Amino acid sequence: MLDIQIFRSDINAVADTLIKRRRHEFDVKAFQALETERKQLQTNTESLQAQRNALSKEIGVYKKNKDEEGAKKLMLQVGQFAEQLKQNEERLAEVQSELRAILSSIPNVPHESVPNGIDEQDNVEVRRVGEPRQFNFAVRDHVDIGENLGQVDFDRAAKITGSRFVLLTSRIAKLHRALAQYMLNTHTEKHGYTEVYAPYMVNANALFGTGQLPKFEADLFSVPVGDAGKYYLIPTAEVPVTNIFGDEIVKLENLPLKFVCHTPCFRSEAGSYGRDTRGMIRQHQFDKVELVQLVHPEQSYERLEELTGHAESILQGLDLPYRVVTLCSGDMGFSAAKTYDLEVWLPGQNAYREISSCSNFEAFQARRMQTRYRTESGKPDYVHTLNGSGLAVGRALIAVLENYQQKDGSVTVPKVLVSLMGGLESIEPI
RNA sequence: GGAAGCGUGGCAGAGCGGUUGAAUGCACCGGUCUUGAAAACCGGCAAGGGCGCAAGUCCUUCGUGAGUUCGAAUCUCACCGCUUCCGCCA
Numbered sequence: 029m030l031d032i033q034i035f036r037s038d039i040n041a042v043a044d045t046l047i048k049r050r051r052h053e054f055d056v057k058a059f060q061a062l063e064t065e066r067k068q069l070q071t072n073t074e075s076l077q078a079q080r081n082a083l084s085k086e087i088g089v090y091k092k093n094k095d096e097e098g099a100k101k102l103m104l105q106v107g108q109f110a111e112q113l114k115q116n117e118e119r120l121a122e123v124q125s126e127l128r129a130i131l132s133s134i135p136n137v138p139h140e141s142v143p144n145g146i147d148e149q150d151n152v153e154v155r156r157v158g159e160p161r162q163f164n165f166a167v168r169d170h171v172d173i174g175e176n177l178g179q180v181d182f183d184r185a186a187k188i189t190g191s192r193f194v195l196l197t198s199r200i201a202k203l204h205r206a207l208a209q210y211m212l213n214t215h216t217e218k219h220g221y222t223e224v225y226a227p228y229m230v231n232a233n234a235l236f237g238t239g240q241l242p243k244f245e246a247d248l249f250s251v252p253v254g255d256a257g258k259y260y261l262i263p264t265a266e267v268p269v270t271n272i273f274g275d276e277i278v279k280l281e282n283l284p285l286k287f288v289c290h291t292p293c294f295r296s297e298a299g300s301y302g303r304d305t306r307g308m309i310r311q312h313q314f315d316k317v318e319l320v321q322l323v324h325p326e327q328s329y330e331r332l333e334e335l336t337g338h339a340e341s342i343l344q345g346l347d348l349p350y351r352v353v354t355l356c357s358g359d360m361g362f363s364a365a366k367t368y369d370l371e372v373w374l375p376g377q378n379a380y381r382e383i384s385s386c387s388n389f390e391a392f393q394a395r396r397m398q399t400r401y402r403t404e405s406g407k408p409d410y411v412h413t414l415n416g417s418g419l420a421v422g423r424a425l426i427a428v429l430e431n432y433q434q435k436d437g438s439v440t441v442p443k444v445l446v447s448l449m450g451g452l453e454s455i456e457p458i
Numbered sequence: 459g460g461a462a463g464c465g466u467g468g469c470a471g472a473g474c475g476g477u478u479g480a481a482u483g484c485a486c487c488g489g490u491c492u493u494g495a496a497a498a499c500c501g502g503c504a505a506g507g508g509c510g511c512a513a514g515u516c517c518u519u520c521g522u523g524a525g526u527u528c529g530a531a532u533c534u535c536a537c538c539g540c541u542u543c544c545g546c547c548a
Contacts, residue, residue, distance in 0.1 A: 066508095083528065
């Protein structure tokens with residue numbers, strides 16, 4: 029959520045930026061009309077409330093003095109505007125909730141360093157790290173590799189559940205676990221993150237906080253709770269972890285707060301039918317190790333570079349070639365002010381594919397969650413939030429299978445994973 | 459699932475229809491005292507919002523929502539959460 033103050037003072041500039049940079053249009057006239065009404069209603073309502081409060085206090089005094097007559101007179105006075113006050117209060121609540129609804133459906137404004145653009149075509153490559161390996165045989169993709177090894181099974185997953193799920197077994201299931209373990213160990217031991225175990229189901233309020241609701245309900249899975257309520261399966265650990273300090277004022281000296289959390293992620297992938305239907309690239313359920321930081325506003329852009337580096341270090345440790353891309357304004361997520369994507373080289377696709385997304389949300393999420401810190405002067409102010417995948421475990425598995433494949437169909441275990449694999453150096457067919 | 463109890467400021471904990479945004483203690487901040495510190499003493503200390511250049515002033519908030527009332531932290535209803543006991547269970 030953007031600061032309503034900038035809509036009050038400089039609405040045309042914001043509207044302009046949002047159209048040019050995010051192709052997001054909103055009705056400035058309607059907003060302003062509501063805002064004018066709000067201002068008038070609020071002033072009016074509050075002055076009536078003040079009158080009522082003053083009279084009520086007086087009534088109290090009369091009652092104490094047993095002057096029922098005097099009290100009666102004042103009660104009549106209040107009665108004269110009671111109905112008007114009630115109507116004002118109701119309308120004011122309506123207007124404010126309409127304003128809030130508009131405000132909460134407006135995306136974040138991109139940082140000035142974010143390149144302008146429409147879609148992923150306009151993303152800007154920042155750097156490439158590592159050289160794609162040259163193969164002296166016909167490369168296979170992870171589906172062929174995994175099925176040939178007899179340890180990746182899409183058909184049975186579809187039988188058990190449906191499409192876009194996978195069943196991993198034996199060494200590959202263990203490799204998947206080892207990858208997550210390696211990521212968690214690295215981030216906790218080398219990068220100073222605190223490990224978190226968090227709920228996999230969250231309420232609507234938490235999803236509002238990070239920006240998935242109200243606009244993107246269709247992307248989420250939910251389960252009914254009680255008679256009317258529901259919980260949502262998390263689409264990313266970002267949701268429970270970023271919300272840890274929602275509605276709280278954290279101590280300045282505790283910043284930055286850095287958390288790492290390994291969870292499954294559940295996404296309905298509505299609107300992506302037909303895309304990446306082969307293999308494990310786009311699943312309804314996948315594991316991810318997520319990095320989350322709550323930081324002092326002045327530091328958030330340095331922290332974004334740092335956090336991106338933490339995610340990169342996993343790819344480097346696994347010796348996987350990748351590139352870093354700055355998302356253009358049109359390709360960024362709803363809540364982000366700036367995003368770097370890490371794209372890993374997949375020989376099976378002969379392409380770089382996203383494996384991590386690292387973003388600075390500035391105060392956009394903090395404002396929704398009401399997460400603040402106390403400034404040096406003691407005044408509360410919003411923190412900045414960041415997160416990034418460090419990394420998507422399922423996609424990391426794909427990358428390892430494809431980049432470490434051998435001519436005979438086996439897959440070499442990356443050096444850093446050997447001990448986590450109990451000494452196993454190569455995955456063979458079973 | 460059944461029964462009982464409880465949700466108040468950073469924490470603990472009063473208040474149970476009237477001038478209470480809320481006693482008191484702890485924590486925290488400033489001051490006096492002290493060579494310094496501690497102790498003692500004095501003072502300060504919730505958040506959000508409106509109007510205002512400002513000083514200030516007004517409104518809202520005692521789990522959430524609705525209601526009763528001139529007036530609600532206090533009464534009513536619903537919901538959410540927590541605790542304890544019983545049952546069940548990994």
